[in-house]
Amino acid sequence: MNLTEVPPRSQVLCCGRPITGTLRINNPNGVTLSQTTSATNVEIESGNLDLDNKNLTITNLTITAPSASKMIIADAGELRKVYTANGSFTFPIGDNTGTLEYSPVTINMTSGTYSNAFVSAKVINAKHPNNTSAGNYINRYWTISRSGITNPVYDIDLFYADGDVAGNKADLWGGRWSGSSWSPLNSAIPAENKLSGTGLTSFSDFTGGEADALPVELTSFTAKATGSVVNLNWETKPRLIITGLMLREIQQEHGRR
Numbered sequence: 001m002n003l004t005e006v007p008p009r010s011q012v013l014c015c016g017r018p019i020t021g022t023l024r025i026n027n028p029n030g031v032t033l034s035q036t037t038s039a040t041n042v043e044i045e046s047g048n049l050d051l052d053n054k055n056l057t058i059t060n061l062t063i064t065a066p067s068a069s070k071m072i073i074a075d076a077g078e079l080r081k082v083y084t085a086n087g088s089f090t091f092p093i094g095d096n097t098g099t100l101e102y103s104p105v106t107i108n109m110t111s112g113t114y115s116n117a118f119v120s121a122k123v124i125n126a127k128h129p130n131n132t133s134a135g136n137y138i139n140r141y142w143t144i145s146r147s148g149i150t151n152p153v154y155d156i157d158l159f160y161a162d163g164d165v166a167g168n169k170a171d172l173w174g175g176r177w178s179g180s181s182w183s184p185l186n187s188a189i190p191a192e193n194k195l196s197g198t199g200l201t202s203f204s205d206f207t208g209g210e211a212d213a214l215p216v217e218l219t220s221f222t223a224k225a226t227g228s229v230v231n232l233n234w235e236t237k238p239r240l241i242i243t244g245l246m247l248r249e250i251q252q253e254h255g256r257r
């Protein structure tokens, strides 16, 4: 199936049957998906493929130099990538809320068992409703989920747009929302507008914000009493601020009152 730029206006892709051959998008004015469907091969040569609020399941995707004018708009519907084995895939997604913005996410599955499996991604151009960061955050979050994968382990890279940043992007940390709390990601590279996490085992929402709004977790903590001295050792990701109250509680815990 070819959706080319003749006629030179936006087109609507219907009608929901699986596309077993190649779906080729070549229309600078864009193509909109009108029904949830699947396609074995998708090639995007020009223009945006807007999923609107429908889902598209793909097996293979070809897109060179994706951008805000050559991407898959997935800000309501999901782009679902079939996984049959470990491997990395970049979801070339963005949004058309206000300005068109390209904000891809790369999922590198490093472990798992796959049975009729896919990973899905969509991106919302708004502050996450559970992000309590007051000054430094991004007006963007991604929802990543999966189907048919048991014992998944994966790495993730998320790329936001400059226009998303409220405050100072050097003060942003990545966070994953569990449904009730934030877990920090282990890397943020402001120069690349990038938030990264490795060795993740759960799927959900991701965004960027302040460290105290996306709180740190202790990866290890030991306290050893030597005579009247308590030695505290800890590792955190990404950082920990020990307050006077916390120190006092730790010392009481270990018998220094």
Ligand SMILES: [Ca+2]
Pocket (backbone or CB within 6 Å): 052, 073, 075, 076, 095, 096, 097
């Ligand atoms: Ca939209």
Ligand SMILES: [Ca+2]
Pocket (backbone or CB within 6 Å): 095, 096, 097, 098, 099, 100, 101, 125
């Ligand atoms: Ca936007």
